[in-house]
Amino acid sequence: MAKHKEEKTNVMRLLEQRRIPYTPHTYPHGAQAPDGVSVARSLGQDPAAVFKTLVTCGASGGYYVFDIPVADTLDLKKAARAVGEKRVEMLPSRQLLPLTGYVHGGCSPVGMKKPFPTVFHRTCLEQEHIFVSAGKVGVQVEVSPQALLELVGAGVDDLVVSIGQKGEDNHEVY
Numbered sequence: 001m002a003k004h005k006e007e008k009t010n011v012m013r014l015l016e017q018r019r020i021p022y023t024p025h026t027y028p029h030g031a032q033a034p035d036g037v038s039v040a041r042s043l044g045q046d047p048a049a050v051f052k053t054l055v056t057c058g059a060s061g062g063y064y065v066f067d068i069p070v071a072d073t074l075d076l077k078k079a080a081r082a083v084g085e086k087r088v089e090m091l092p093s094r095q096l097l098p099l100t101g102y103v104h105g106g107c108s109p110v111g112m113k114k115p116f117p118t119v120f121h122r123t124c125l126e127q128e129h130i131f132v133s134a135g136k137v138g139v140q141v142e143v144s145p146q147a148l149l150e151l152v153g154a155g156v157d158d159l160v161v162s163i164g165q166k167g168e169d170n171h172e173v174y
Contacts, residue, residue, distance in 0.1 A: 011110045011135040015143065018151055023142040024134060034105075036070025043131065043140060047071040048123060050131040050140070053107040055100060055116075058085035063099065065118040065152075067109050067132065072121065072160040082119045082157040108133040109152050118154040120145070125156060 008016075015022045027034070027042035034042070040050040051067045054074050058064055064083045066074055080088045093104050101113040109118050109132060124130050124145040131140045132148065149156070 009135040009139060011108045011133070011141060014111050015141065015151075020143060020147045020151060023129075025131065025140045025142060026138055027140065029105075029138045039140070040070055040131075045131060049127045049129065051120070051124065053102075053109050053133060055091040055096060055107065056088040057091055058083065058088045060085060063091070063116045064088060065109055065112070065116045066121075066159055067118070067124070067154070068121040068159050069123060074159060075161045078157070078159050079119070082155070082159060083117055102133075102135055103137065106133050106135055106137040106139075108135040109148070109154065111135060115153070118152045119159060120149060120154050120156050121159045122156045124149070 012022065012024060025043050027039055036050060036052045037047050040047040043050065048069050048071070050070045052070045054066045054068065056064045056066065056079060058080065062085070064079070064085070066079050068074055076088055080086065091099065096107060097103055099113065100107060101111070102108060127145055129142045130145045130148065131142050133139070134141045148154070
């Protein structure tokens with residue numbers, strides 16, 4: 001019998017190069033990337049442990065990466081403060097692939113074409129392991145948040161819309 005070989009993504013290769021333990025997970029998907037809460041359910045995980053990677057552009061023209069739990073909404077004012085910008089805006093989907101090398105629904109904080117300042121929502125530190133995209137729709141990696149923060153040189157801050165503030169659409173790119 002032929003042994004099925006697991007297809008590795010560049011994210012997995014980078015984690016292995018740095019000797020960072022991870023566990024790959026796959027989930028079913030169609031032509032469109034599923035929303036993050038559906039991904040968490042497919043993985044049998046609490047949405048608080050599954051993080052989506054969002055890319056923004058600051059008033060200065062710089063690019064910034066924010067990782068927040070999939071059920072939450074990025075607060076653009078808090079995000080701007082976290083990176084010392086006057087304001088940040090979500091990057092249009094059509095610009096994601098040329099800038100990062102990743103497609104909508106498969107964007108990972110690991111292995112972008114260029115390193116960008118990255119900030120995770122502070123709740124990542126409350127989790128033993130978190131899930132982020134492995135750089136391909138349908139594949140996630142489970143990894144220690146501390147190891148991931150160190151790998152991408154990320155900071156942590158409060159980045160999400162507080163309860164009672166929800167309702168405004170920030171047009172997040174997952």
